[in-house]
Amino acid sequence: MNTTTENNLRLKVKRLEETNSMLELQVQARTSKLLDIVSTNAKFLGIIAHDLRSPFSSIIGILEVLRFSLKDFNKDEIEEYVNLVYNSANNTLTLLDNLLKWAVAQNIEKTFKPVKINLYELLQEEIENIKTLAHQKEIKVSTTVGPELNISADLQMVKIILRNLINNALKYTNKEGEIIISALENKQFVEVAVRDNGIGISADDRKKLFNIEKLYSVPGTRNEKGTGLGLLLCKEFIELHGGNILIESEKGMGSKFAFTLPQFK
Numbered sequence: 001m002n003t004t005t006e007n008n009l010r011l012k013v014k015r016l017e018e019t020n021s022m023l024e025l026q027v028q029a030r031t032s033k034l035l036d037i038v039s040t041n042a043k044f045l046g047i048i049a050h051d052l053r054s055p056f057s058s059i060i061g062i063l064e065v066l067r068f069s070l071k072d073f074n075k076d077e078i079e080e081y082v083n084l085v086y087n088s089a090n091n092t093l094t095l096l097d098n099l100l101k102w103a104v105a106q107n108i109e110k111t112f113k114p115v116k117i118n119l120y121e122l123l124q125e126e127i128e129n130i131k132t133l134a135h136q137k138e139i140k141v142s143t144t145v146g147p148e149l150n151i152s153a154d155l156q157m158v159k160i161i162l163r164n165l166i167n168n169a170l171k172y173t174n175k176e177g178e179i180i181i182s183a184l185e186n187k188q189f190v191e192v193a194v195r196d197n198g199i200g201i202s203a204d205d206r207k208k209l210f211n212i213e214k215l216y217s218v219p220g221t222r223n224e225k226g227t228g229l230g231l232l233l234c235k236e237f238i239e240l241h242g243g244n245i246l247i248e249s250e251k252g253m254g255s256k257f258a259f260t261l262p263q264f265k
């Protein structure tokens with residue numbers, strides 16, 4: 001072999017080695033990402049198993065009492081039991097919704113589809129959906145959003161965001177409280193705010209939010225159980241749209257949860 005061929009060969013081997021080590025790095029990065037996903041999924045499976053058990057046990061428990069002793073109860077007592085079952089079932093559905101969406105979020109590129117959404121119409125729909133829950137706690141829910149604001153966002157994700165924030169406002173506000181949903185234009189974005197005059201969050205507890213390693217959750221004013229997943233999911237979806245989530249709250253003074261999403265022009 002002459003020197004030129006030998007040099008060419010060495011160069012080729014060197015290039016191949018470089019490509020090889022680059023590929024190895026890529027494989028390592030992908031493996032570590034996959035391991036992350038697997039461990040996150042395992043964590044959520046644990047949460048699902050744990051969190052679905054307790055509302056289901058209470059739903060079955062109450063239904064069992066009603067099934068065997070229906071005749072012994074008066075109308076008011078039956079109504080109270082039915083409301084308890086309704087609340088448990090409703091919380092369980094929100095949890096399932098969140099978990100499903102989170103599972104989908106692992107594959108987000110395929111599902112993210114921003115469309116034109118009229119904020120006013122969407123809010124009317126969402127407020128209608130929580131009417132029974134609000135009525136039970138005698139909480140007034142209203143919106144100051146006018147019919148002219150349109151956002152560009154993924155419909156399912158915006159519904160999940162709003163549902164979580166409104167449900168939280170209901171959950172952490174005492175009987176006869178008030179929730180107001182407002183929105184304002186801010187350059188390319190629309191800022192939507194859900195305000196309540198509920199129990200609020202202390203500065204120390206605010207620092208505990210958005211930590212996937214240690215989910216933070218306290219029961220609602222009627223002991224409604226949570227998971228600490230909702231806000232994390234909201235943040236993830238909002239940031240995917242290029243927006244932000246902003247929290248203003250003080251213990252005992254109510255809360256404002258606001259988020260920005262792109263305006264549709």
Ligand code: ADP
Pocket residue numbers: 164168169172196198199200201209216217218219225226227228229230231232254255
């Ligand atoms: P969950 O409601 O299932 O506990 P979230 O992630 O939605 O989970 O909320 C995490 C925690 O943030 C709640 O447990 C509660 O302590 C606090 N929080 C959320 N929204 C409000 C609110 N509107 N008022 C007071 N605290 C809130």
